[in-house]
Amino acid sequence: MEVQVVSGFLGAGKTTFLNHYLPALAGKTVLIENEFGEVGLDGELIQEDIPVREIYAGCICCSLAIDFRQGIKEIAEKFSPDQIVIEPSGVGRLSDIVKACQKAREKEGIDLTITKLIAMVDVKSFEEYREDFGDFYLDQIQHAGLILPTNMEGVEEKEWNRLLDEICGENPKAVICREDYRTFGRKELKTLVDAAEDYEEMSGGHPKPALPAERVFSSVAVEEVSEFSREQFDAVLNAFKCQDAGQVLRAKGILSVAGQRIHFEYTPFSYEECPADERKHLSEKAVVIGCDLDEEKVRQLFWVE
Numbered sequence: 026m027e028v029q030v031v032s033g034f035l036g037a038g039k040t041t042f043l044n045h046y047l048p049a050l051a052g053k054t055v056l057i058e059n060e061f062g063e064v065g066l067d068g069e070l071i072q073e074d075i076p077v078r079e080i081y082a083g084c085i086c087c088s089l090a091i092d093f094r095q096g097i098k099e100i101a102e103k104f105s106p107d108q109i110v111i112e113p114s115g116v117g118r119l120s121d122i123v124k125a126c127q128k129a130r131e132k133e134g135i136d137l138t139i140t141k142l143i144a145m146v147d148v149k150s151f152e153e154y155r156e157d158f159g160d161f162y163l164d165q166i167q168h169a170g171l172i173l174p175t176n177m178e179g180v181e182e183k184e185w186n187r188l189l190d191e192i193c194g195e196n197p198k199a200v201i202c203r204e205d206y207r208t209f210g211r212k213e214l215k216t217l218v219d220a221a222e223d224y225e226e227m228s229g230g231h232p233k234p235a236l237p238a239e240r241v242f243s244s245v246a247v248e249e250v251s252e253f254s255r256e257q258f259d260a261v262l263n264a265f266k267c268q269d270a271g272q273v274l275r276a277k278g279i280l281s282v283a284g285q286r287i288h289f290e291y292t293p294f295s296y297e298e299c300p301a302d303e304r305k306h307l308s309e310k311a312v313v314i315g316c317d318l319d320e321e322k323v324r325q326l327f328w329v330e
């Protein structure tokens with residue numbers, strides 16, 4: 026059974042990529058979604074009709090390591106898939122995910138081979154996050170075989186090339202896609218992923234002890250949400266920007282705004298909203314991830330009298 030990992034920092038575009046990539050895969054696939062927040066949302070946003078196992082409220086490489094191992098074992102027994110694709114939480118180190126997979130193999134006796142390690146990188150936040158989150162952020166780029174830059178709209182060609190060169194500098198061995206992969210057809214996308222080297226297992230070595238993501242980042246899941254007017258919801262987004270409730274790095278959810286159910290996606294570098302997909306019957310909820318979050322204040326933002 027092959028294991029592929031699609032990593033990327035908070036909001037870098039992992040789920041979007043999976044919606045392009047999963048239909049390009051041959052054979053039986055199962056997806057593992059690991060959400061740092063306490064409510065799962067990404068699993069519901071996957072369009073491909075394949076089994077999805079959601080593991081949330083922490084990282085599969087730290088506090089949820091046992092759930093992860095059991096999850097892999099159950100998937101192997103129940104589905105015997107050709108491949109498992111893992112979308113780790115945005116704050117998970119890719120090197121730790123690899124170790125978690127190797128541990129699953131050792132402890133559960135599962136026959137798995139780690140093949141593609143992919144890192145999605147939002148070019149607009151790259152320099153700031155490299156500076157602010159160093160090891161957490163760079164580990165994904167440094168361990169990937171394939172780097173897919175995202176959020177290139179509005180970036181001038183010269184700046185785009187400079188940023189890609191900077192990203193390549195962090196991992197010269199990786200294949201980097203210099204175009205917007207979303208313009209590729211299924212076949213082209215598969216060829217691109219196949220062009221990246223498979224992960225090479227190395228024996229020995231002592232893993233460096235690393236600070237768990239849970240000590241640096243936190244999340245608040247909000248399931249009691251108001252109905253917002255447009256102005257009220259704009260004030261919530263503004264509060265994120267102004268860091269009124271701590272440093273919000275990612276927020277997403279389904280809410281009722283101005284009488285319409287919307288799906289919103291926030292990062293400090295991008296914002297998107299669209300009508301909620303009513304076919305999925307998603308309940309109204311939101312998840313906020315960041316640093317030094319004031320949980321009470323986050324909840325108050327979503328509850329207007």
Ligand SMILES: Nc1nc2c(ncn2[C@@H]2O[C@H](COP(=O)(O)OP(=O)(O)OP(=O)(O)O)[C@@H](O)[C@H]2O)c(=O)[nH]1
Nearest residue numbers: 033035036037038039040041115175176177290297
């Ligand atoms: N402009 C632009 N937007 C993108 C691109 N890829 C994803 N997005 C948007 O960025 C937002 C976050 O994308 P996701 O695919 O949910 O990112 P993610 O890495 O799965 O996010 P989390 O795991 O929830 O932190 C969504 O609004 C996407 O539509 C891209 O290449 N360009």
